[in-house]
Amino acid sequence: MSVENDSSQVLAADATSSLPTFPLAPGYRVNVRSGPGTNYSIIDVLPAGGYVTIRCQCPGTNISGPYGTTNIWDCIGNGRFVSDAYVKTGSDGYVAGRCA
Template sequence: MSVESDSSQVQSLASGSGFPTFPVAPGYRVNVRSGPGTNYSIVDTLPLGAYVAIRCQCEGTNISGPYGTTSVWDCVGNSRFVSDAYVKTGSDGYVATRCA
């Protein structure tokens, strides 16, 4: 499957989730981790052009990326987290409820 079809599939899956959907920074393949930090294992990698549906957000490892430095991590699935530094939410703070 090509990168274009991967990102289209990711965007359509994310947009149908009922959660707010945001684009991942262009030109980045972002690691998806099993928890909110770099000490958690990588469980997946988002393709170029991906969109993510943010279920909730929580505090984790401080990360620098194209959208600044933050300790906010976005839960994009069951035990699936990406650093908010790589997601264009339009905010430096929380845009979704805090994870329980």
């Protein structure tokens, strides 16, 4: 995961969505991958201070980050995944349904 500090942007959450939205770890830019693991390519980088809407969650590569070590990956859009270790969900477990 990328750790550069850039607080100039905030990702806007979809206000019409009923899906849960959570903040990213402060001070971290977070890599978005094409699947639930570090073996998948980086397709985007979320800005420090951003938020994500979690559509579903699934197991993948174990990652250590500011919110602990976990193998949970959050799907934030079609083919877009971030490690839950960089998302402040308030839980060490699943907070959304499992990805199909």
